Amino acid sequence: MKRIFHNVDLTDRNSFHVNQSAETLVEFSSAEDLIEFFSHSRPKKWYVLGGGNNVLFTRDYDGVILTPCGRGISVVDQTADSLTVRAEAGVEWDELVAWSVGRGLWGLENLSLIPSSVGAAPVQNIGAYGAEAGDTIVCVEYLSADDLSIVRLDAEACRFGYRDSIFKHELKGRAVITAVEFCLSKRERPNLGYGDVVNEVEALGGATLGNIREAICSIRRRKLPDTAVMGNAGSFFKNPVVDAARADALRSEYPDMPTYPAAGEGRVKLAAGWLIDRCGLKGYRDGRVGVHDRQALVLVNLGGATGAEVIELARTVRRRVFDKFGVEIDMEVNVI
Numbered sequence: 001m002k003r004i005f006h007n008v009d010l011t012d013r014n015s016f017h018v019n020q021s022a023e024t025l026v027e028f029s030s031a032e033d034l035i036e037f038f039s040h041s042r043p044k045k046w047y048v049l050g051g052g053n054n055v056l057f058t059r060d061y062d063g064v065i066l067t068p069c070g071r072g073i074s075v076v077d078q079t080a081d082s083l084t085v086r087a088e089a090g091v092e093w094d095e096l097v098a099w100s101v102g103r104g105l106w107g108l109e110n111l112s113l114i115p116s117s118v119g120a121a122p123v124q125n126i127g128a129y130g131a132e133a134g135d136t137i138v139c140v141e142y143l144s145a146d147d148l149s150i151v152r153l154d155a156e157a158c159r160f161g162y163r164d165s166i167f168k169h170e171l172k173g174r175a176v177i178t179a180v181e182f183c184l185s186k187r188e189r190p191n192l193g194y195g196d197v198v199n200e201v202e203a204l205g206g207a208t209l210g211n212i213r214e215a216i217c218s219i220r221r222r223k224l225p226d227t228a229v230m231g232n233a234g235s236f237f238k239n240p241v242v243d244a245a246r247a248d249a250l251r252s253e254y255p256d257m258p259t260y261p262a263a264g265e266g267r268v269k270l271a272a273g274w275l276i277d278r279c280g281l282k283g284y285r286d287g288r289v290g291v292h293d294r295q296a297l298v299l300v301n302l303g304g305a306t307g308a309e310v311i312e313l314a315r316t317v318r319r320r321v322f323d324k325f326g327v328e329i330d331m332e333v334n335v336i
């Protein structure tokens with residue numbers, strides 16, 4: 001089923017709550033809906049918008065916004081150890097996590113409460129607390145806008161990396177993800193090696209699936225601002241990755257600087273939030289925008305801000321971090 005709307009207010013369709021609009025918005029449930037749409041009209045510009053939790057609109061969108069609304073979750077295969085689950089792109093991510101935890105299936109619990117649609121999850125390979133969507137994804141189904149074919153891409157071909165996948169590169173602007181398949185484990189697989197999770201889980205009585213989900217939900221609620229109260233897009237910047245020599249030089253100057261191993265030989269990940277905090281920017285405000293006072297990685301709309309104001313603040317933050325540490329921090333958020 002597809003529905004078409006014109007002159008659509010996007011304020012409640014982006015988590016920054018910036019007040020912009022779209023010329024046309026099409027809600028689709030399936031690849032067939034999209035084929036029908038693209039067969040009848042070839043829009044000059046189109047963009048896929050899930051929940052709008054990782055986008056920043058800086059102007060009205062003078063094209064077609066495509067939004068998935070298929071909400072099916074089904075089991076497509078199973079073995080003694082695992083279950084393969086297919087979720088349509090419009091399913092809310094946390095609904096899928098709750099579904100799997102409720103059925104005793106392991107693999108998604110550390111990703112509880114990430115605000116996302118299932119269709120957006122592979123795009124930046126959402127991750128938290130030592131887990132990433134790509135750890136469980138078996139394949140991604142998408143409609144190719146090049147020739148309107150339906151493609152199934154296996155996990156390896158998706159080239160998942162840190163907040164990265166093929167959908168941010170070769171397939172950017174060419175693929176509309178319609179469904180994702182996940183392989184979830186029937187066997188216990190607690191993954192507690194990250195941050196405060198282990199203590200929180202112990203306090204709840206041990207590493208059951210339910211306790212891990214509850215622990216992660218409560219940590220996230222404590223640490224992150226609620227987008228319904230204060231517009232934001234979660235982490236605005238990615239953690240920068242530098243070579244070992246650069247990391248060593250910084251560590252000798254700042255011995256308390258946190259570092260983590262990164263993919264690739266001799267590569268080291270730095271914590272962008274720590275760098276911003278050490279520039280004295282946590283809680284910094286500039287008019288209607290600011291850096292969150294508990295989480296320096298999060299830029300916030302204090303009320304009525306435009307996308308341009310957020311971008312200006314992001315430039316200030318990047319410049320201050322570069323001036324102090326000589327490290328570039330890149331934006332995680334998609335600017336439109």
Ligand SMILES: Cc1cc2nc3c(=O)[nH]c(=O)nc-3n(C[C@H](O)[C@H](O)[C@H](O)COP(=O)(O)OP(=O)(O)OC[C@H]3O[C@@H](n4cnc5c(N)ncnc54)[C@H](O)[C@@H]3O)c2cc1C
Pocket residue numbers: 015047048049050051052053054055068089114115116117118119120121123124125126127128167175176177178224225227232233234235334
């Ligand atoms: C409070 C908060 C906390 C967050 N915490 C985390 C976190 O812990 N870890 C993390 O990784 N991220 C986090 N994020 C970022 C966000 O949750 C993810 O980027 C998420 O995947 C965005 O989902 P969405 O449906 O809102 O996608 P959107 O913001 O609508 O879109 C994001 C990108 O994906 C593309 N896209 C969306 N759907 C499709 C589709 N069906 N087909 C093709 N392309 C598509 C869009 O074009 C856009 O480029 C957080 C965001 C917020 C607001």
